[in-house]
Amino acid sequence: MGAARPGAATPGDRGRRRHGTRGPGRSRRGDRDEPGADLRLRHPAASGAFAPGRIGLRSGRAPLPCLDRRPRGRGQGNTPLSPSTTPGPDDAPITPGPPLAVRVTPAAERAVRDGHPWVFENSIREISREGVSGDIAVLFDRKNRFLAVGLFDPESPIRVRILSAGSPAKVGAGLFRTRLAEALKLRRRLVDDPETTGFRILSGEGDRVPGLVLDRYGEGLVLKCYTPAWLPWLDELRSALDELLPSSVLAYLPSRGVSGSPATPDTLRTPVLLSGPPLDDGLEFLEGGLRYRAHPFVGHKTGFYLDQRENRARVRELARGLRVLNVFSYTGGFSLAAAAGGAPGVLSTDLSEPALREAERHFELNAGLEAVRSAAHETRTGDAFEVMEALDTAGERFGMVVVDPPSFAREKGQEAGALRAYGKLTQLALKLIEPGGILVQASCTARIDAESFFLSVLNTARSADRSLEVIAQTGHPVDHPVRHPEGEYLKCLFGRVPTAS
Structure with missing residues (x-):
C-alpha cells in the first residue's frame, strides 16, 4: 500500500495514493499501528542505492557500537563506528549511567x-x-x-x-532472558509447529519489552527498535537471544524515529546484518506449510505481515471454488492462501509492481502444490480504488474480495476520514462480490476501535441493500498480544453477502 516515489517503486509500496500511504517498514500497516512505531520508513535499498552493511564478525558475533554517554548538546551526533574502524576508547560499547x-x-x-x-x-x-x-x-x-x-x-x-x-528488577541480560522465555512459552504452539516458522517472538508492549520487536523468519531473526533507548542494551539482548534462541541470521532495523534521533550512532541509523550470510534472496519461512519470503531491508514491517497469519488461514479455509480478488495485495499473502485453499483464480492488485512480482514468486515457490499450480494467478498494478471501479465497470465479479488497506488514520483528527475511506472500500467491494460471496475487510489502526470499524462495514453493506451475514470478527493473534488500549490495532471482518432472492 502507499504511494510510490516516482521511478522508485519497491516491494514496500502498496496500492493507494489518495487515502493513505504505506512505506517500507510501516507501524502497518505503517508498520501498522504498533504503538511507538514509525509509520513510514523508506530505505535507500528500495531503489538499489544501498547495499546493507555488515559489521565485521568474530566467531559469528560482533560488538555493537553503542551510545557515547558523554554529555552533549541537543542534536549533536555521535562519532560513527564503521565496520573497518578499529574501536577506540570512545567507540567501545558502554554500560548505562546511574539510574x-x-x-x-x-x-x-x-x-x-x-x-x-x-x-x-x-x-x-x-x-x-x-x-x-x-x-x-x-x-x-x-x-x-x-x-x-x-x-x-x-x-x-x-x-x-x-x-x-510492582517489584524491582535488574535491567540487563537476565531480565531480557525472562521476557524472552515468557514470550516463547506464550507462543509454544507456534514454536512447536514445523509447518509454521514465521511469527513474532517479541511484540513490544504486549510482551513487556516496549519499543522492541523481534520476528522469526525460518532460521533468521529480525530485530526492530522503535526507540533509541534500546540501543545501549543490544549486546545484552543479543546475549539472551544467543542463549535461548540461537539463529543463523540476525538483522537489525531502526524505525524512522530511531534513524533520525540525535541519540542514535551513525552505524545504527540504517539496517544492519549483525550476523549471517547476505539476505539477497530474503528469508524463507513457512506458514501453514506454504513457502513465503520476507525482505527485511526493503519490505514493510520487518519484511512481511505476520499479524495476518490467522486471517490468511481462514481465507484458505473459505476460498475453495471461489474466484478471489486481493486488494492492497502487497506480496500476495492472502492470494497464495486462497489458491492453496482451492480458489481456481486469484487477482492480486497493488500500486507496487515489485510487490506484485514478489507475489508471483510466492506462487512459483509453491508450484509443487497441485492447488497452487492449478490456480490462475493474475496481477494488476494501480490505485486500489481506481482498479476496483474499473473492474466493476468491466462487469467483473468475484466469489471473495479481500480488502486489507493501510491505516488511513495515523494521526489524531484523521479518524472521520479513515471511516469514510473504509466505507468507500466496502461499497466498491460489495459491487464486485457475487451473490453468496464473501467480503474480507481489515483495519490496522488503533485510532479506529473494533466496534466502530465493524459497524462501519456492516452499516455500509446494509445501506447498499447487501446486509452481511457475519462469519467471523477477528483481532490479534497470539504472537501479537495486547496489554494496553493503544496496542489494539488489528481487526478483520468476514461476512457473506446475501444470495439472490
Whole structure:
C-alpha cells in the first residue's frame, strides 16, 4: 500500500495514493499501528542505492557500537563506528549511567499500576538528573515507594517505557532472558509447529519489552527498535537471544524515529546484518506449510505481515471454488492462501509492481502444490480504488474480495476520514462480490476501535441493500498480544453477502 516515489517503486509500496500511504517498514500497516512505531520508513535499498552493511564478525558475533554517554548538546551526533574502524576508547560499547529517580503524577501512578507500559513527558513531576537515551529510570510514587523500572528516552513524548512494575528488577541480560522465555512459552504452539516458522517472538508492549520487536523468519531473526533507548542494551539482548534462541541470521532495523534521533550512532541509523550470510534472496519461512519470503531491508514491517497469519488461514479455509480478488495485495499473502485453499483464480492488485512480482514468486515457490499450480494467478498494478471501479465497470465479479488497506488514520483528527475511506472500500467491494460471496475487510489502526470499524462495514453493506451475514470478527493473534488500549490495532471482518432472492 502507499504511494510510490516516482521511478522508485519497491516491494514496500502498496496500492493507494489518495487515502493513505504505506512505506517500507510501516507501524502497518505503517508498520501498522504498533504503538511507538514509525509509520513510514523508506530505505535507500528500495531503489538499489544501498547495499546493507555488515559489521565485521568474530566467531559469528560482533560488538555493537553503542551510545557515547558523554554529555552533549541537543542534536549533536555521535562519532560513527564503521565496520573497518578499529574501536577506540570512545567507540567501545558502554554500560548505562546511574539510574534516574523519577516521580510521576498521581494519574500516571494509577496508569502504571494498572499495567500501562508508558510514562509521558507531562506525567513526570520530578527527575534526579538530566538523563540520556537508554538510562534506567526508576519510578517512585508520591510516598517514595517503588513503582516501576524502565528505559528513559529524552527525545520522545513517551519518556519512560516500563520493563517491570510492582517489584524491582535488574535491567540487563537476565531480565531480557525472562521476557524472552515468557514470550516463547506464550507462543509454544507456534514454536512447536514445523509447518509454521514465521511469527513474532517479541511484540513490544504486549510482551513487556516496549519499543522492541523481534520476528522469526525460518532460521533468521529480525530485530526492530522503535526507540533509541534500546540501543545501549543490544549486546545484552543479543546475549539472551544467543542463549535461548540461537539463529543463523540476525538483522537489525531502526524505525524512522530511531534513524533520525540525535541519540542514535551513525552505524545504527540504517539496517544492519549483525550476523549471517547476505539476505539477497530474503528469508524463507513457512506458514501453514506454504513457502513465503520476507525482505527485511526493503519490505514493510520487518519484511512481511505476520499479524495476518490467522486471517490468511481462514481465507484458505473459505476460498475453495471461489474466484478471489486481493486488494492492497502487497506480496500476495492472502492470494497464495486462497489458491492453496482451492480458489481456481486469484487477482492480486497493488500500486507496487515489485510487490506484485514478489507475489508471483510466492506462487512459483509453491508450484509443487497441485492447488497452487492449478490456480490462475493474475496481477494488476494501480490505485486500489481506481482498479476496483474499473473492474466493476468491466462487469467483473468475484466469489471473495479481500480488502486489507493501510491505516488511513495515523494521526489524531484523521479518524472521520479513515471511516469514510473504509466505507468507500466496502461499497466498491460489495459491487464486485457475487451473490453468496464473501467480503474480507481489515483495519490496522488503533485510532479506529473494533466496534466502530465493524459497524462501519456492516452499516455500509446494509445501506447498499447487501446486509452481511457475519462469519467471523477477528483481532490479534497470539504472537501479537495486547496489554494496553493503544496496542489494539488489528481487526478483520468476514461476512457473506446475501444470495439472490
